[in-house]
Amino acid sequence: MRTRTLHSMGLAAAVALTLSFSLAGCSGGGSPSNSSSASGTTSGSASTGDQITLTIGTFNNFGYDAPTATMQGADLYSKYMELHPNIKIEPTVAALSDDARSAFTTAIGAGSGAYDIQAVDIDWMPFIMDNADKLVDQKASLAANDYLPWKTQQATTPDGKVLGGGTDIGPEGICYRADLLDKAGIPSDRDSVAAWLGGANATWDSYFAAGAEYVQKSGGMPWFDSAAATFQGMINQVQYSWVDADNNIIASTNDATKALYDQLTTAASDGKQSAGLKEWSDDWNAAFKATDNTAFATMLCPAWIVNNIKNNAGADFKGWDIADVFPGGGGNWGGSFLVIPSQGKNIEAAKDLVAWLTAPEQQAAVFTAASNFPSSPKAEAASGVADKVEPFLNNAPIGKIFTDRAKAVSVVPYKGSAYFDIQTKMADALNRVDVDKSMTPADSYTQWLADVKALS
Amino acid sequence: MKGTFVARNEAATRVQTSDLDARLQRRAKWSRLDIRLSPYLYISPFYIVFAIVGLFPLLYTAYIATRKWNSIAGDTGTAICGATCGDANATSWFGNFDWVLHQPDFWVALRNTFAIFLISTVPQIIAAILIAHVLDSNLRAKTFWRMGVLLPYVVAPMAAAIIFSQVFSDNMGIINSLFNAVGLPKVAWHANPLASWIAIASIVDFRWTGYNTLILLAAMQAIPHELNEAAEVDGAGRWRQLVSITIPQLRPTLIFVIITSTIGGLQIFDEPQMFSSAGSYGGSSQQFLTVTQFLWRTGFVSTNNSNMGRAAAVAWILFLIIVAMAVVNFLLTSRISSGDARASRRAQKKGGAR
Numbered sequence: 097m098r099t100r101t102l103h104s105m106g107l108a109a110a111v112a113l114t115l116s117f118s119l120a121g122c123s124g125g126g127s128p129s130n131s132s133s134a135s136g137t138t139s140g141s142a143s144t145g146d147q148i149t150l151t152i153g154t155f156n157n158f159g160y161d162a163p164t165a166t167m168q169g170a171d172l173y174s175k176y177m178e179l180h181p182n183i184k185i186e187p188t189v190a191a192l193s194d195d196a197r198s199a200f201t202t203a204i205g206a207g208s209g210a211y212d213i214q215a216v217d218i219d220w221m222p223f224i225m226d227n228a229d230k231l232v233d234q235k236a237s238l239a240a241n242d243y244l245p246w247k248t249q250q251a252t253t254p255d256g257k258v259l260g261g262g263t264d265i266g267p268e269g270i271c272y273r274a275d276l277l278d279k280a281g282i283p284s285d286r287d288s289v290a291a292w293l294g295g296a297n298a299t300w301d302s303y304f305a306a307g308a309e310y311v312q313k314s315g316g317m318p319w320f321d322s323a324a325a326t327f328q329g330m331i332n333q334v335q336y337s338w339v340d341a342d343n344n345i346i347a348s349t350n351d352a353t354k355a356l357y358d359q360l361t362t363a364a365s366d367g368k369q370s371a372g373l374k375e376w377s378d379d380w381n382a383a384f385k386a387t388d389n390t391a392f393a394t395m396l397c398p399a400w401i402v403n404n405i406k407n408n409a410g411a412d413f414k415g416w417d418i419a420d421v422f423p424g425g426g427g428n429w430g431g432s433f434l435v436i437p438s439q440g441k442n443i444e445a446a447k448d449l450v451a452w453l454t455a456p457e458q459q460a461a462v463f464t465a466a467s468n469f470p471s472s473p474k475a476e477a478a479s480g481v482a483d484k485v486e487p488f489l490n491n492a493p494i495g496k497i498f499t500d501r502a503k504a505v506s507v508v509p510y511k512g513s514a515y516f517d518i519q520t521k522m523a524d525a526l527n528r529v530d531v532d533k534s535m536t537p538a539d540s541y542t543q544w545l546a547d548v549k550a551l552s
Numbered sequence: 553m554k555g556t557f558v559a560r561n562e563a564a565t566r567v568q569t570s571d572l573d574a575r576l577q578r579r580a581k582w583s584r585l586d587i588r589l590s591p592y593l594y595i596s597p598f599y600i601v602f603a604i605v606g607l608f609p610l611l612y613t614a615y616i617a618t619r620k621w622n623s624i625a626g627d628t629g630t631a632i633c634g635a636t637c638g639d640a641n642a643t644s645w646f647g648n649f650d651w652v653l654h655q656p657d658f659w660v661a662l663r664n665t666f667a668i669f670l671i672s673t674v675p676q677i678i679a680a681i682l683i684a685h686v687l688d689s690n691l692r693a694k695t696f697w698r699m700g701v702l703l704p705y706v707v708a709p710m711a712a713a714i715i716f717s718q719v720f721s722d723n724m725g726i727i728n729s730l731f732n733a734v735g736l737p738k739v740a741w742h743a744n745p746l747a748s749w750i751a752i753a754s755i756v757d758f759r760w761t762g763y764n765t766l767i768l769l770a771a772m773q774a775i776p777h778e779l780n781e782a783a784e785v786d787g788a789g790r791w792r793q794l795v796s797i798t799i800p801q802l803r804p805t806l807i808f809v810i811i812t813s814t815i816g817g818l819q820i821f822d823e824p825q826m827f828s829s830a831g832s833y834g835g836s837s838q839q840f841l842t843v844t845q846f847l848w849r850t851g852f853v854s855t856n857n858s859n860m861g862r863a864a865a866v867a868w869i870l871f872l873i874i875v876a877m878a879v880v881n882f883l884l885t886s887r888i889s890s891g892d893a894r895a896s897r898r899a900q901k902k903g904g905a906r
Contacts, residue, residue: 206623
């Protein structure tokens, strides 16, 4: 009996050890850190002309890589390496902005593991501004480039540092499936659609009214892809949505955003206008060329999403088109910056590369090859941009359309550092109603209020 | 004179012997020490490495759990529970634990984790025993079948999870397409909690059933054939042999398999993470959020509110839960074996009385 107890105690101890080991392993493996090779690997400085490896992390499609069948690109990295034989660029592309963001914040927090250059979406730019001391001021190196004033403003700290080189902006039009409108007996040419949605005075009311008409004429086909995606267009027109100018959280008391939420969820659930697809999910990807009841007729269309539509539908797919119209005035969705973490080893070389990648010529080249719309007025005027025609979108003059759409942008929303978390919870709230259909709009909003409170 | 000489000589001898004695004693002491200590010395590299990469992080995590620790700003004082517990600024070393226990998401995550663990582990171990039993019999091309069951284990967990999350897509996934083809309604794999647990459990089972099968198979082959042969002579069928001989003989291995599965099951992360597809990890109403995902979300994801202290508190709570589970497992399994031993002893006693 005694040996038995001893034996059990030994086993228990072994078990405890195994446990603590596996748990320790877990706490290390749980974080999605960058690969250890992420930081600059070669020693030596730019001045000596030694070989330098620059790592750059982007997401979705920045159009810098060599083009492939499913990724449009202007092949800028090879061009730069040809111009600078001592530079080797190692790009890493995350599928989603979210993935890149969590890896980047972890690396910044850890003080190592960040890429030499990181692409940052406007939605998480406030985080960058709050941590200005962890990033390199690029004011001097970017001085020769021209950016839209509000674009530079978004990356400028109160004391005048410029933390990021602006890449693209996301002026929004409405992309639509001409083939589906035809089937429903609705005129499907660009001008008729723009006029039908409300023309220059389009509002969200007129957009959802057109949606109601389409749902009825098409026999119940969905009008837009996802409530959460559509809400992005709405919230980006509100100057102070979740946070006021003094960084107070006003999310739970803001009547304007509540009204937008109600308007959208009414159209999505009661009006059955939403396809109920979660943005970026496999189902969403598959619906771009669908003809069944997941095939949505319209979607908000920032310039950069044209790449995704093309890749999801297939370049040969006929039907997608774009109208020069947007509800509620113009809108900007997304657009990014290239920032340089000060933990990097090749800061000077990185500054040169950012300045070059975001110079007007390269911005123009990116728009020509992919569809990321330039944040540089000079690039917007360049040939190949203003006159660009997109064969995939039924030969739409997207250069002209997106230039018009950029001009229509009248509000530059303020997003304090609390914005991102609250917006993520809002997307969850909308997905509960729209995708999972597990809650009523009112219940989901109440849940969201609790979620916002728990963020404190 | 003589006497003195003898005495002197004796003294010299005594000195010599005592010297030798001391040396021998010292050597004996050393060799005793050697016998007693060297085993510890030989196994010490493991424990030194363990102390550095296991024990230290464990204890340091306990320290962090009592602090307000932002990944960017670092240590910013004693933990606070925040508005969730009432007073927004009250500090206490228990604040992070308090905060975690006040989060409805944490409890949902705990529920999901246990549900996924049970749905995946129970069928998995039963299947592993049955498959191992089949593989243990005389099959043609034994090695082929044995390697075959291990094949899914070679697939990287992320790859398996990505493929399965497409297989389980709500609209275009192959399973729902099949359901549709035979006239069954589509299952909302991502929206319905139970459906999402089953989907995630199937990813886990895909990878781990074969692994556990091989471990059990190895243990089965160590069972003396005489036992089975004797049972066969007594007229026991294959099923009876499995239940009455193989499984009882497998107990130590089963304990190991069950405990490792428990640890793995309660720490599940990759599968639900990849199953989320496109952000909002764990589902938009946390229907398949697991505890480790909750930990990750608390410590790393939020830009503004990431708090390593709270994440560390989650890690410690999870650690304690797993220890408790392991102890329960251990007591249960050892009770089954000793209960059996008691039964046989009772049978012997009865025999003696007769």
